[in-house]
Amino acid sequence: MDTTRLLTHEIANAVLDAPAPLHASECPVEKWLAFLGHRWNALILWHLKAGPLRYGQLTELLVGVTPKVLAERLSALEDAGLVSRRLGLGFPRTTTYALTGRGVSLVTILDALELWAKGN
Numbered sequence: 049m050d051t052t053r054l055l056t057h058e059i060a061n062a063v064l065d066a067p068a069p070l071h072a073s074e075c076p077v078e079k080w081l082a083f084l085g086h087r088w089n090a091l092i093l094w095h096l097k098a099g100p101l102r103y104g105q106l107t108e109l110l111v112g113v114t115p116k117v118l119a120e121r122l123s124a125l126e127d128a129g130l131v132s133r134r135l136g137l138g139f140p141r142t143t144t145y146a147l148t149g150r151g152v153s154l155v156t157i158l159d160a161l162e163l164w165a166k167g168n
Contacts, residue, residue: 092145129151
């Protein structure tokens with residue numbers, strides 16, 4: 049292994065072995081990137097940009113998500129004010145999820161990120 053690759057390998061190991069910071073960052077960008085970095089959060093928002101969806105429709109679109117994880121993620125998105133939940137009155141009772149105004153504004157940022165990613 050040449051010295052450059054060896055040095056790069058040693059630096060990478062040092063970074064991976066470094067302890068995590070003791071205090072959470074106060075940076076709002078870092079906070080939101082971490083939130084969106086969860087595997088399902090951005091994908092749920094992405095699918096909801098086309099319009100409201102029922103829970104069952106989301107499970108079909110999000111291949112591999114478990115019902116427990118989907119429920120947790122929808123709850124977290126609702127708590128963050130990005131998604132609203134509406135309970136139907138009929139039988140069987142349906143639950144529909146939609147983007148809030150705040151969610152729509154975040155999805156426009158994701159759209160811009162998509163354009164950038166396609167160009168790079």
